Amino acid sequence: xxGRGEFGVEARGVxxxxxxxxxxxxxxxxxxxxxxxxxxxxxxxxxxxxxxxxATLLAPDAGLVRIAGHDVRQxxxxxxxxxxxxxxxxxxxxxxxxxxxxxFFADAYGLPKQERPRRVRALLxxxxxxxxxxxxxxxxxxGQKQRLGMARALVHRPRVLLLDEPASGLDPRSRIExxxxxxxxxxxxxxxLVSSHILSELEEIxxxxxxxxxxxxxxxxxxxxxxxxEARVRWRLRSLDPGLLTTTLARVLDGQAGLEATAxxxxxxxxxxxxxxxxxxLLAELVAAxxxxxxxxxxxxxxxxxxxxxxxxxx
Amino acid sequence: MTAHGVGLMARQEIRxxxxxxxxxxxxxxxxxxxxxxxxxxxLALEASDTSEFGEEGVPMFGGVLLGVLVLTLLVTPxxxxxxxxGERERGTLAxxxxxxxxxxxxxxxxxxxxxxxGLLTLLLTLPCVLWxxxxxxxxxxxxxxxxxxxxxxIGAVCAVSQAWSALLARSVTSVLMSYLTVFGxxxxxxxxxxxxxxxxxxxxxxxxxVHTNERTERVWWLLAPNPVVVLADAAPRLPEREIVIDGxxxxxxxxxxxxxxxxxxxRDIREGEKPYVEVNSATPRSTSDEYSRHDRRxxxxxxxxWQYGLLFHLALAGGSVALTAARLRTPLYRVxxxxxxx
Numbered sequence: 312x313x314g315r316g317e318f319g320v321e322a323r324g325v326x327x328x329x330x331x332x333x334x335x336x337x338x339x340x341x342x343x344x345x346x347x348x349x350x351x352x353x354x355x356x357x358x359x360x361x362x363x364x365x366a367t368l369l370a371p372d373a374g375l376v377r378i379a380g381h382d383v384r385q386x387x388x389x390x391x392x393x394x395x396x397x398x399x400x401x402x403x404x405x406x407x408x409x410x411x412x413x414x415f416f417a418d419a420y421g422l423p424k425q426e427r428p429r430r431v432r433a434l435l436x437x438x439x440x441x442x443x444x445x446x447x448x449x450x451x452x453x454g455q456k457q458r459l460g461m462a463r464a465l466v467h468r469p470r471v472l473l474l475d476e477p478a479s480g481l482d483p484r485s486r487i488e489x490x491x492x493x494x495x496x497x498x499x500x501x502x503x504l505v506s507s508h509i510l511s512e513l514e515e516i517x518x519x520x521x522x523x524x525x526x527x528x529x530x531x532x533x534x535x536x537x538x539x540x541e542a543r544v545r546w547r548l549r550s551l552d553p554g555l556l557t558t559t560l561a562r563v564l565d566g567q568a569g570l571e572a573t574a575x576x577x578x579x580x581x582x583x584x585x586x587x588x589x590x591x592x593l594l595a596e597l598v599a600a601x602x603x604x605x606x607x608x609x610x611x612x613x614x615x616x617x618x619x620x621x622x623x624x625x626x
Numbered sequence: 627m628t629a630h631g632v633g634l635m636a637r638q639e640i641r642x643x644x645x646x647x648x649x650x651x652x653x654x655x656x657x658x659x660x661x662x663x664x665x666x667x668x669l670a671l672e673a674s675d676t677s678e679f680g681e682e683g684v685p686m687f688g689g690v691l692l693g694v695l696v697l698t699l700l701v702t703p704x705x706x707x708x709x710x711x712g713e714r715e716r717g718t719l720a721x722x723x724x725x726x727x728x729x730x731x732x733x734x735x736x737x738x739x740x741x742x743x744g745l746l747t748l749l750l751t752l753p754c755v756l757w758x759x760x761x762x763x764x765x766x767x768x769x770x771x772x773x774x775x776x777x778x779x780i781g782a783v784c785a786v787s788q789a790w791s792a793l794l795a796r797s798v799t800s801v802l803m804s805y806l807t808v809f810g811x812x813x814x815x816x817x818x819x820x821x822x823x824x825x826x827x828x829x830x831x832x833x834x835x836v837h838t839n840e841r842t843e844r845v846w847w848l849l850a851p852n853p854v855v856v857l858a859d860a861a862p863r864l865p866e867r868e869i870v871i872d873g874x875x876x877x878x879x880x881x882x883x884x885x886x887x888x889x890x891x892x893r894d895i896r897e898g899e900k901p902y903v904e905v906n907s908a909t910p911r912s913t914s915d916e917y918s919r920h921d922r923r924x925x926x927x928x929x930x931x932w933q934y935g936l937l938f939h940l941a942l943a944g945g946s947v948a949l950t951a952a953r954l955r956t957p958l959y960r961v962x963x964x965x966x967x968x
Contacts, residue, residue: 366724369956391724406645415638419722419727
């Protein structure tokens, strides 16, 4: 990794304002090689602004941004050679055929002429569009265009991948294929940053998750920490006697900060965040109090809990 | 910036362009209209027989060229008027900007494509332009110079249109501004000149009456950027002909030469009229003046105007390309209003 830096993406103290609106207020993020890092945050948190800065299209007002060791302001060309970028919405040249489209970008990225046809075929089979060879781009469906955009981002074998909502518009099979593709690229050593709202999916793809809110980093977790036994999630309880459950929960949880039960669920309640050990202890207390509990299960994922905890103050 | 990058961008632009509209139909219609008008002009000239000594070729050449110039300049803004912001609207510009293509590659490649298309429209007008040449009425040199000037003017207008498309977020607005620019060059310069003449004229007080001397040499430069003026003045003069009338030999310029007439007119304007003391202000001076002007042979000391106009257009084109490239440069520090980065 000599000369490439330790991280595929290294951003420290990044700020960016649009007029009087501050989109990023000192954001930090690192994306290591060989891993998929998820970028999660509410609408308007600054995810797309950050990706535009990382993609060398937008200059940060302040802060350090390095792509594969290259400063995006001082040497954007080197950074561009190292990065593949897929925006959340993009157009394609409708008039071209699928292979012409990719061949154009292969040329624009400086791939040697004799290598281009082979590269185009390899990319098309990578995103499962090989049967579309020679067909016009405008005949593709939305999901197929999305996959073509993915192939475009990979045309020059970038070491760093920046993907903004790559799964939007994809059918379930394509999502699974995208997941497998990203995992295999990471296994080959690429540094991948994915922004998405589909949290359950990110849990399967990502090794790390960076939470952003209000233009700042709100959390940086290894996915294993979030999903392991030590993860604190919300739990859903069901009982034959919802009234008794609610009153008992209120008594048991009284005095424990941050553990309010939501009782408006039909026939049950939600508590948390609790670890598995905490949940087991709570269940024991409820059973001891003769509450007829019929179910105890994690409500949503750990990532979802972390996300909801972060965005709670917005409500 | 590399030749390869410019070429790649130009090929891409032409390829995406050719496959969108009904270009073949449009070009065919263009061909029929322009050459049809040229043919009609020729027939009209022959019918009215105003030109002397069977020289219909000279006025035809001038008329057709002026028409071709105005028509191509009217078509040109449509070629480059949305090349940058149109691509931004379709969401394809940012994906170009993250490749190795530089802002110069993109700007010059797109300009080359637009200019090339403009030259194709010029090429289609050749049959009626070259007819007088084939007849021998107009020399090949004159035709070549005139076509070259039109080609350069088309390029300049393409560059300006492209700069508008890089400056303005909406393609509708940039196309409109491109048309207004062409209108300003063709009509605006003449209007400004007409306004400028009385404003700069000289009042001479004779005691019993006052009269004004027009000092056109003070405002001639307002006309210089006018494409029609550049074209007419740049056209090499036709050789003077010897005419024998009643045994005497006269040398005179060919009559009904629109380009030559315009050129002489403009050079007179640049020279300005010598202030003269008028004995009888009631006598219209135009009769004698007009007569002498028309009958005048080309003077070698008359200063030409076209080089200033052409220089203006080249500077305008250069500035436009630089502006376009500057607007394509990333990373962006200031995001212009209404512009989506990606």
